[in-house]
Amino acid sequence: MHKEILPNAKRPLLFGHRGVPSLAPENTMASFEKAVELGIPGVELDVHLSKTGELVVIHDSSIKRTGRIYENGKLIEAPDLKVEDLSWEELQKYDFGLWFSKEYEGERLPLLYNVLKLLGSDIYVDIEIKIDNLKYKGVVEKTYQVLQDILKILPENPHRFLVSSFNPFAIRYFSKICSYIPTALIYDNHPNTPFFLKKGRGLLFCKPDILKPSYKCFTKKRNKEAWCWTVDDKEKAAELIKKGVSGITSNRPQDIKEIL
Numbered sequence: 001m002h003k004e005i006l007p008n009a010k011r012p013l014l015f016g017h018r019g020v021p022s023l024a025p026e027n028t029m030a031s032f033e034k035a036v037e038l039g040i041p042g043v044e045l046d047v048h049l050s051k052t053g054e055l056v057v058i059h060d061s062s063i064k065r066t067g068r069i070y071e072n073g074k075l076i077e078a079p080d081l082k083v084e085d086l087s088w089e090e091l092q093k094y095d096f097g098l099w100f101s102k103e104y105e106g107e108r109l110p111l112l113y114n115v116l117k118l119l120g121s122d123i124y125v126d127i128e129i130k131i132d133n134l135k136y137k138g139v140v141e142k143t144y145q146v147l148q149d150i151l152k153i154l155p156e157n158p159h160r161f162l163v164s165s166f167n168p169f170a171i172r173y174f175s176k177i178c179s180y181i182p183t184a185l186i187y188d189n190h191p192n193t194p195f196f197l198k199k200g201r202g203l204l205f206c207k208p209d210i211l212k213p214s215y216k217c218f219t220k221k222r223n224k225e226a227w228c229w230t231v232d233d234k235e236k237a238a239e240l241i242k243k244g245v246s247g248i249t250s251n252r253p254q255d256i257k258e259i260l
Helices: 029-038 112-119 137-153 168-177 195-204 234-242 253-259
Strands: 013-017 042-049 055-057 068-071 074-077 124-129 161-165 183-187 210-213 225-228 247-250
Touching (some): 029 042, 029 253, 055 137, 112 137, 124 137, 137 161, 137 168, 168 183, 183 195, 234 253
Parallel strands (some): 013 042, 042 124, 124 161, 161 183, 183 210, 225 247
Antiparallel strands (some): 042 055, 068 074
16 A cells, blocks of 8 residues: 555544544543544544553543542542553543543543544544653554554545654654555644754654644744644634645634634
8 A cells, every 4th residue: 555645635634632622521432422423524632552552542641630530439630650551451440531521421541443443434533652752662563553453444545544743753663664654743842842853853853744833833834734733713723724734633623624
């Protein structure tokens, strides 16, 4: 299979950031079901590798912010534990819907395979590999394996995936082991971002097919497609599209969809 960048998707592209997090808890099956229900054409999600090797959909490296558990009958915040230090069985003990609202009690962290199965073959998907060190091979290889597995059961529209990361070495390695799924380098100008990765300097270490800058540091289109994040204002989205941005990631895709 040769590489194509979402050839069946109309530009500008629209990705629901972690599903539809303005209406349901981010990166849960409920959030992705909401994207399907609302007809959002694309979804962005994040993956971490658990201690036992499962590819888990969650943004943070820790379960503390969105995880909850009952202790002696009282709902408390999850401890500050890393996904990579917990087994799949341990991760399933925590609720990831209650932090958002009581309505979503019972939501657990989903596996990437199950999310992709839910989304089907019509929705395009941006899979962000979350790894902030040089131990990237395991999560990259597992991502490739899951994509191969899902294409076996849902082979239609095979060019619906993209793999992205802030980590240029993860992007370079994914491109090495998979020649047909495009990649994107994510970047911003945040004070906590290492200097050598700010403003797209990660291009020194990898050759992505797409650039994914924060909308706050997007200036002009380079020689690659630019997809900006995270844009929740309709006027800002329209302004970026006029400047040449061909993809928008939003917490409120149901609103941005109206102007596209």
